[in-house]
Amino acid sequence: MTQAEAHFGATIGTLPDSVALLRRHAPEAFAAYLSAREAAYRLPGAGGHLDLAAKELVFIVLDVAAGHAEGAVAHAEAGLRAGLTPAQIMEALSIAILVHGHQCWARAGAAVMQRVDELAA
Structure with missing residues (x-):
């Protein structure tokens, strides 16, 4: 399982098809999106506030x-x-x-x- 699959699995259950397409066709854009999404999901105590x-x-x-x-x-x-x-x-x-x-x-x-x-x- 990749880092992306683990992240999406832990948050919404699965890697959406639209995100899989982004990963396949624009890997650099996908990497930036994944990084921003992981930051948004940080919980209190791990750098998040909500x-x-x-x-x-x-x-x-x-x-x-x-x-x-x-x-x-x-x-x-x-x-x-x-x-x-x-x-x-x-x-x-x-x-x-x-x-x-x-x-x-x-x-x-x-x-x-x-x-x-x-x-x-």
């Missing part, structure tokens, strides 16, 4: 705001594993709707909550 659940909530909201449903869903799954509740995720998404409008809900937020509902059932 706990894992908070980091995943930020990733969820930013992916939803960007319309990246696949990433938002992956981070929602990881967030639930890190201790987020469905209500916390929905509250954060409600704030995203206020700031970015209903389109972010329609493009990605609803998919997140659909997956959260499936996992919570």
Whole structure:
């Protein structure tokens, strides 16, 4: 297992296809992306300041705001594993709707909550 596979496995469970393509076609860009991602995932005591659940909530909201449903869903799954509740995720998404409008809900937020509902059932 490579460093990248270990990192993605430990954070969201798997190396996404889009990231695998980046690694294959632009290895230097991928290396920079991986380094930045590893830094973002540092936990308190290891140079980070947010706990894992908070980091995943930020990733969820930013992916939803960007319309990246696949990433938002992956981070929602990881967030639930890190201790987020469905209500916390929905509250954060409600704030995203206020700031970015209903389109972010329609493009990605609803998919997140659909997956959260499936996992919570």
